[in-house]
Every structure is written in structure tokens, then in C-alpha cells.
Amino acid sequence: MGRSPCCDKEGLKKGPWTPEEDQKLLAYVQQHGHGSWRALPPKAGLQRCGKSCRLRWTNYLRPDIKRGKFSLQEEQTIIQLHALLGNRWSAIASHLPKRTDNEIKNYWNTHLKKRLVKMGLDPATHKPKNHTLGCSQPKQIANLSHMAQWESARLEAEARIVRESKQLASNSLTSQLMNAASASASGLLSSRPPCLDILKVWQGTWMRSSRKDVAAASLFAANANLESPTSILNFADNAVGLISYGGPCTAAKDNGGYQEDQNKGIMGNSVELHDHITDPNCSTSYTVADSMRYPSFLDGFGHDDNIVFEDNKGNNYWSNILNVVNSPMGSPVF
DNA sequence: AAGGCCCCCAACCGCACCCTT
DNA sequence: CAAGGGTGCGGTTGGGGGCCT
Numbered sequence: 242m243g244r245s246p247c248c249d250k251e252g253l254k255k256g257p258w259t260p261e262e263d264q265k266l267l268a269y270v271q272q273h274g275h276g277s278w279r280a281l282p283p284k285a286g287l288q289r290c291g292k293s294c295r296l297r298w299t300n301y302l303r304p305d306i307k308r309g310k311f312s313l314q315e316e317q318t319i320i321q322l323h324a325l326l327g328n329r330w331s332a333i334a335s336h337l338p339k340r341t342d343n344e345i346k347n348y349w350n351t352h353l354k355k356r357l358v359k360m361g362l363d364p365a366t367h368k369p370k371n372h373t374l375g376c377s378q379p380k381q382i383a384n385l386s387h388m389a390q391w392e393s394a395r396l397e398a399e400a401r402i403v404r405e406s407k408q409l410a411s412n413s414l415t416s417q418l419m420n421a422a423s424a425s426a427s428g429l430l431s432s433r434p435p436c437l438d439i440l441k442v443w444q445g446t447w448m449r450s451s452r453k454d455v456a457a458a459s460l461f462a463a464n465a466n467l468e469s470p471t472s473i474l475n476f477a478d479n480a481v482g483l484i485s486y487g488g489p490c491t492a493a494k495d496n497g498g499y500q501e502d503q504n505k506g507i508m509g510n511s512v513e514l515h516d517h518i519t520d521p522n523c524s525t526s527y528t529v530a531d532s533m534r535y536p537s538f539l540d541g542f543g544h545d546d547n548i549v550f551e552d553n554k555g556n557n558y559w560s561n562i563l564n565v566v567n568s569p570m571g572s573p574v575f
Numbered sequence: 576a577a578g579g580c581c582c583c584c585a586a587c588c589g590c591a592c593c594c595t596t
Numbered sequence: 597c598a599a600g601g602g603t604g605c606g607g608t609t610g611g612g613g614g615c616c617t
Binding site for chain 2: 255256257258292293296297300301343344347348350351352
Binding site: 577578579583586588594 | 602606615
């Protein structure tokens with residue numbers, strides 16, 4: 242178990258990077274791509290371990306990094322995703338593609354966490370510390386847990402897709418770096434990330450269940466921009482929440498392991514009925530538990546007689562998350 | 576001006592996971 | 597199937613800079 246640190250070799254430099262080192266690393270990656278990080282330092286003429294180089298590249302030198310102050314919308318996105326995902330920084334970062342997980346983590350720890358504490362919220366649970374406004378009923382706590390777990394697993398999978406896309410982008414970085422603008426336009430480095438489309442399904446479900454107004458829900462779903470290229474959701478065929486796999490088939494296949502995890506972790510209580518869904522764009526068919534069509538954990542959400550998270554303005558906490566997701570400009574990355 | 580304190584963030588560390596052999 | 601290498605991830609640290617006294 243474990244491995245020996247790669248940085249304990251004699252003669253390897255640690256600590257802050259110098260501009261010369263940055264230049265060497267940048268020049269090498271631009272010319273050759275990073276390839277194997279462990280093998281990179283000697284080739285690039287650096288007295289660093291591969292891990293240090295990788296970190297420096299991913300957290301600082303990468304051309305597709307937005308630095309500087311976080312916008313209000315970015316802050317909101319982080320807080321709300323953190324409410325769903327907890328300290329899953331990479332998953333959160335996948336929805337703020339120009340920010341690194343390290344940056345987001347630092348920002349959370351130094352700013353946002355304190356702000357929540359000041360507001361009397363527990364930064365770990367995002368609930369008021371006295372629990373007077375929280376979900377006090379066990380069923381609702383369980384529902385929240387299920388929601389978070391479900392979304393978390395899905396986001397993990399989508400984050401992985403993003404990573405793989407970036408990997409592909411990285412592999413062709415040389416040409417892209419020659420023309421940063423076109424790289425941006427190409428969508429490889431700064432494409433709209435897989436958004437929280439599942440939350441839209443939830444909202445649609447809320448609308449149905451709370452208002453019993455299928456037409457309104459369908460209208461909402463139809464109006465929603467649900468054409469995220471990597472989303473697992475597809476409203477084109479069914480505006481009331483039928484889940485199908487509409488994403489790139491390679492990505493979906495690549496995430497078989499995550500799908501397994503989802504099935505284990507979230508479908509544990511699912512019914513035995515499964516539907517086979519065939520992606521028209523690829524020959525692979527997918528098995529989707531019936532419970533994914535109508536997630537049972539939605540029971541109890543959005544009904545007037547149930548307590549849900551509310552902020553001090555009386556807004557539904559999860560609706561706020563949905564608002565961020567739904568708003569075309571709700572987040573700089575959406 | 577200088578010393579102390581605090582904050583921030585780049586970087587490190589160790590573990591876990593994935594992939595290859 | 598197991599072992600080992602490569603990489604990703606999250607927690608933590610420490611040094612630099614700003615602020616206060």
C-alpha cells in the first residue's frame with residue numbers, strides 16, 4: 242500500500258518555481274505535450290519531480306486557466322455545488338473549467354467557508370448550525386443524502402469526461418497554443434461543461450408534483466436548453482423526465498466503472514425492472530434502472546406540506562441551485 | 576521603522592484509483 | 597489475479613506579503 246514519494250530523490254528541487262523553470266516546462270509541454278510526467282523533468286531540463294511539474298502545469302501554467310478574483314456568480318456556483326458535492330473539488334472545478342480544483346479549494350477555505358460560518362451556516366452541511374431551518378425530518382435528510390449521492394456520482398463521471406476531453410486537448414496542445422483564440426473557439430478547452438441537467442429534471446418533477454401541472458413542466462423542459470453535449474439526459478424524446486444516454490458514446494462507455502458505482506450506490510434500492518436504451522449514435526446499449534426515470538428520492542420534495550431548505554428570503558435552497566444551473570448566465574461557465 | 580501577527584495561496588504529501596504487464 | 601507504475605485528488609503546510617501596533 243502506498244508508494245514511495247517521487248520527490249525524495251537527492252538533487253531534486255522543491256519549493257517555489259522560478260520563472261526560468263516555468264519557461265522550461267512551458268516550452269517543453271508546448272512542443273512535446275507532457276507525456277509521462279515522471280519522464281518529463283530530465284527531458285525538459287528540470288531538477289524537479291514529475292509530480293511537481295504536473296502540479297505546476299495544471300495549477301498555474303496551463304493556458305486555459307482564468308486567474309484573479311472570483312466573480313459573485315462563480316462564488317455562488319462553488320457554494321451551491323459544494324452543498325451538493327461536499328469537498329469534491331475536482332467535480333466542482335469541472336463546472337468552472339477555467340478554475341483549478343486547487344484554486345477553488347483554496348478560495349473555499351480562505352473565503353467562502355468563513356463567510357458561511359459568519360452567516361451562521363455549517364460549512365460542511367450548509368445547514369444552519371441550530372438546525373431550525375434545516376431538514377429535520379429523517380426522510381428529508383435521507384432524500385438529501387440520496388440526491389447528493391446521485392448527483393455526486395454522476396458529476397464524477399462527467400468530470401472524468403471533461404478531464405478526458407482536456408487530455409485530448411492537451412495532446413494537441415502544440416497547435417492550439419499557436420492560436421489560443423481558435424483553441425478557445427474550438428470548444429476543446431473552454432467548451433461549456435456538462436451542466437447539471439439532472440437538476441432540471443428534478444425541477445421539472447417538482448413542478449409536476451407540486452402544481453400537478455404537466456403542461457407547465459413539459460413547457461419548462463421543452464424550453465430548457467438541454468443540449469449539453471455530454472449530458473446523460475435527453476429531453477428530446479420525452480419532456481417529462483425519461484432519462485436516456487445521449488452523450489458521446491465513447492464517453493459513456495468509458496465511464497462504465499462509474500456507472501457501476503452509480504448502480505451500486507444509488508440503485509441499491511431500485512426496482513428490478515431495467516430498460517435497455519440504445520444510443521442511436523453508437524452500438525452500445527445501456528441499462529437504466531426504472532428508478533432513474535423517476536428518482537424515488539424526489540418523493541417529498543417540493544410539496545407544500547414539506548419543509549425544504551429555505552434561505553432567509555424564503556427561497557428554496559435547492560431551487561437556488563437550479564436557478565444557477567438554469568440561468569443561461571447563471572454562471573460564467575454555463 | 577520594526578517587530579509581530581494574520582491571511583492567502585502555491586506547493587507538497589500521502590492515499591486511492593486506474594491501467595498495464 | 598496480483599503487482600507495480602502513473603496519475604488524480606484532497607488535506608495540509610509554510611513562506612511571503614500585508615496589516616497592525
